[in-house]
Amino acid sequence: MGKYDPLGGYLRRLKTDSVDLGFAEIERILGAMLPKSAQRPQWWANQIDPQGRHVQTRAWREAGYDAFPEAGAERVRFVRRQV
Template identity: 60%
Template sequence: MAKYDPLRDYLRKQKTDELELSFVEMERKIGYMLPKSAGLPQWWANTTDPATTHVQRKAWGDAGFDAFLIAGADRVRFKRVRSPGSNA
């Protein structure tokens, strides 16, 4: 199991197209502290590249979401952009 799979699985189960999670909520789900770099917008940058080496991006992308850091709030807004597992 990859480090961010619990986040991916949680997002896949969501019925809403948008949700916000705090860093603490995400850390509880994955069982690890997020790295300090998670406070930077580029850590949350979205990609459609299936070969990405950024495991966190792969997690929410595989769940069908894009992620957007809410500056200064230690929170992230996830917005559904496609069906889970879809490459479109």
């Protein structure tokens, strides 16, 4: 299991189209700390990197969500993608 799989599982179980999570909540879901680079909006990019460097993106994208960080707030809104 990948480090970010618990986040993907959490999002898959949601019945809502969006959810706001603080970094502390995400860390509880993961059972691990987010890296310092999560402070940067680029870390939350919604494009899956073909080289696999951004493994975190795969977790929310495969769950059907896009991530939108709140600048300077240590919060992220996950919004269900329209298919």
